Amino acid sequence: MSDKPDIPHADWAFPTGIRFGLGRVRELPELCRELGVAKPLLVTDSGIAALPMTAAILNSCQADGLGIALFSDVQPNPVERNVIDGVSAYQAGGHDGVIALGGGSSLDVGKAVALMAVQKYPLRELTIASFQDFSEIQSKLVTHGLPPVITVPTTSGTGSELGRASAIIDEQSQTKKGLFHPVMMPQICLADPELTLSLPPAVTAAVGFDALSHSLEAYCCAFPHPFADGVALQGMALVNGALVAAYRDGSDLGARARMMMASLAGGTAFQKGVGAVHALSHPLSSRHGIHHGLANAVLMPYVLAFNMPVIEAKLAALARYLDLAAPSGQAIIDWLVDLRAECDIPHRLAGLGIAETDIDTLAPLAAADITAVENPVAVDEDDMAALYRAALAGDLSH
Template identity: 50%
Template sequence: DFEDIGDWFSRADVNGIAPIIAVPTTSGTGSEVGRAGVITDESNHTKKIIFHPKIMPSITLCDPELTIGLPPHITAATGMDALSHSLEAYCAPGFHPQADGIAIEGIRLVKENLEAATREGTNISARANMMAAALMGATAFQKGLGGMHAMAHPIGAVFDAHHGLINAVVMPYVLKFNREAIEVRIARLADYLGIEGGFDGFLAWILEIRASLGIKHSLAEIGVDIAKIDELAAMAVVDPSAGGNPIALTIENITPLFRDAILGEL
């Protein structure tokens, strides 16, 4: 568990952490049900993730009407972030049937509502379902995340790109990279979602929904410079999310993964 690394957990001044009431205004991160926070160090372009049970909000008020004003591109990117949370949690190794169940239902909600929420911003039913999908994704990823987030954190820190957008772009590349370890699980998920073709059918749906939402196919198209690939790879393999990837991430295998995602070679 992240909280058991060294004595980090015991260093927190629990009396200095005030109760938190969370009121989400996007449907993506799921921070309203999480015990983590992210701090960006702009001086050296790194992101640090902190964990503590006291960061978990005491009260969360989820009102989908607060997301009505979100512009389409933010609705799409945050929604794909919610999808990445449930998808990586579902694919993470380990035994956690409860998280898996929450994750696959969260993915279904995204599949059936994200495009409507993006195109019909006042569709309160779609907005409500996406808000549910977001908090379900963050609940499920207590099981773990993986390569998408391990790549997204350094990219976001170095290039100041939107986190959900990065996850959306790298999603098919990471799925393909992990195929050997997750093919059976993804086929089961595809069947639940009514997608034909097993792993290949699910990957095709990911590409289709990205295109439908206007999301770019490569990292280069959102401003990621391949000249930074070594720096990004070094940061990704030590990211806390890397440990949840179904295939162990190393400099040797994540560098070509970054290259493919930057150049758009799937």
């Protein structure tokens, strides 16, 4: 007998059934019935609430006899108050299910409302700043009897339409914390690319880079999850063909559909984990209000350069899969930099209004972020500061 082979010991999860296709949003009343939901709470933000798509959803559900009501007090980068108010609306209305409609913020709040509707402890005692905290709160979490959640994404990128977590900002500490448990996975994701047609180009690009960052970070993450790697490769191939097309022509339904698939692939792949791009990005959102996807887009090449000694072979394989000119890690960095430029995204953090003086505050937050431990290379506060500095200077030499 040889030594025990290196066989992973891991919990592998894949999320949520997906109903994909044009016009499928019209199936919502039927889906509610399928899940036994008679009184759904529609959770979204005020911008989406004002769009005709929301009126159409409310009308079709009402016409079908469903007791649907609207909760639209969700802000970008949602805060605890949004979830607490959503739970109050859910309970006051006697609802029995949640439809989460919108971008990442609305989807995160919708999923959080469903989880918090059955909890005994307040939200503040159940959010976690790192996965190490999860074991502490696990005994407090009620994980049965959650109302069903249907997610209906209106952007392509967040992955929250499939994921098992919500990012919520703790206003006291101004940090992004997580609600996390596998029971938070939605029952059904209704993915209708037509709902993304009105997204402006800059948002299309920013959320598209979020989708790309999920697949790329999951693919590079050291945690073993071989199926996620395959999904991540496909997600990146979809972005490669579709992101610039969707950015240049928002009415290109084929590109919109491929970006929605890329988002779903990213949301599936990041069950494996993400890494330092997300760890560095979260404080930029919670402290400076920068769009999550935009921050990721700027940061990605610098983190790849930093991780290169460990991920070079994987990136070379990715370059071959994407059919880039050279099968190398550098080819992936060049590809990212070109893709960013084609989407008019700045190369440096300075382009997002960040200055050298901000790093002292940002670096400890990034090092303590829930996703930092998922990076393929161990990162401490000094590394995070160096990465912010590299991104400020546009220095890809690491």
